[in-house]
Amino acid sequence: MTELITDMLSKDVAKTLRSRLSQSVQRLWLVCLCISPLAQATDIPLVLTDNSGIYQQFARLISQRTALPTETLLLNQATHEIRQRPIVVAIGTRACEELARHTQSPTRLICTFLPSQAFQHLIDHPQKADTDIERAIDAVFLDQPIQRQVALARLLVPQAKYLGTLYGESSQIYQTEIEEYAQQYGFLTLSDFLREEGNPVQTLTPLLERSQVFLALPDSTLFNRTVTKWLLYISLRNRVPLIGFSESYVDAGALIGVYSTPEQQAQQVAETLSAIRQGRSPVQAFPQYFTLKVNSNTERTLRMRLPSLDQLSQALLQEEMR
Known part of the structure; x- marks a missing residue:
């Protein structure tokens, strides 16, 4: 651009323009140096x-x-x-x-x-x-919305009447919402409360003997190796489909799990950042994006044949759009 201007104008004018351009570049450089910390901030x-x-x-x-x-x-x-x-x-x-x-x-x-x-x-x-x-x-x-979990239970066992779950110190806040959605989806709820010092076998055995599908809830009291081991064992022994809340729960033996991957969570956070920049008011949200995973060995043990994961995912999304 500077060479073209030099060819079109006289040498004196060109010299003046080059001098001004040089001064402008210097001033721009100084400005950039000054605002750099602000830009980083x-x-x-x-x-x-x-x-x-x-x-x-x-x-x-x-x-x-x-x-x-x-x-x-x-x-x-x-x-x-x-x-x-x-x-x-x-x-x-x-x-x-x-x-x-x-x-x-x-x-x-x-x-x-x-x-x-x-x-x-x-x-x-x-x-x-x-x-x-x-x-x-x-x-x-991190945790999934209750509606999604109860709707999944209904999709897995359409004829089931009894939905079981076990509450602990932190997960008991879910109880009212679970009961409301259970009623909406045609379930009667069976539940018990397990304290940290409680006996998981004595608590879980009668509960799973009556349940036809069971929700495992995230809870610092309940999510330990001992309780998880007995929940998986007793549910399989009674042929009760167990819905887990993580991939590791499915790998350990739950029939199916609904959870959000770190990538899905990060995508929602990125979208939240964009929404805030566009003026959205504060919102507390459960995961929008989710993943389903089935333990095929457990599916065979329970003698079940589930719909495809795509079919289940689409059905859950349709439920949430109602």
Whole structure:
């Protein structure tokens, strides 16, 4: 461009233009140097609960799926300036709890990679009395919506009358919602409560003997090797289809599992970031995207023949669109 202007204009004019252009470039360079820290400050912090690989991987997945600039930090690196960014993403329960105490409007905090029970506890026991957390924080939960789980139970066993489940300290908050959706889908509920010191065999045996399909719920009390082992064993012994909440549960012997992969979770977080930039009010959401997996050995043991995973997925999506 400069050579073309030189050819068209006199040497003196060209010299003047080159001098002005040089000065303009210098001023532009100085401006860039001055605003560079500010530009970096607009990066969206992805604040990790700790340095474990699963949190690091999840942060990378979010960064890969959003066009917005991000930076990954540990919780102890989240300075006052970081917490005042326009948008902050907390990955994990402890990061959400800590940042919720210190983040103030107009900063938008997104809590992700945490179960809905943990977020409910944060709502029930707020650290800032003047904050309405439900109206101030976005969230993307790990656990599946109850409707999706109960609808899946009905699709698996259309003739079933009794839906069983076991509650623990943290999962008992699901009870009312499970009973409501069970009634909607034509089930009668059978349930019991297992304390941490309780006997899982004595609790599970009569419950599974009467159940025709069973929901396993995420719970810090119930999700341990002993309880999981007995739940899988007794459900198979009584030929009761067991619906798990993770891929590992299916691999261990549950008939089917409904869960969201880290990639699906990260996609929803990326879409949440875009929605916030477009002015959306805070929303706490269960996973929009999900995966189904069947244990074919358990399917044979139970002498069941399930619809294809695509058919089940489409049927669940249609239920949720009603």
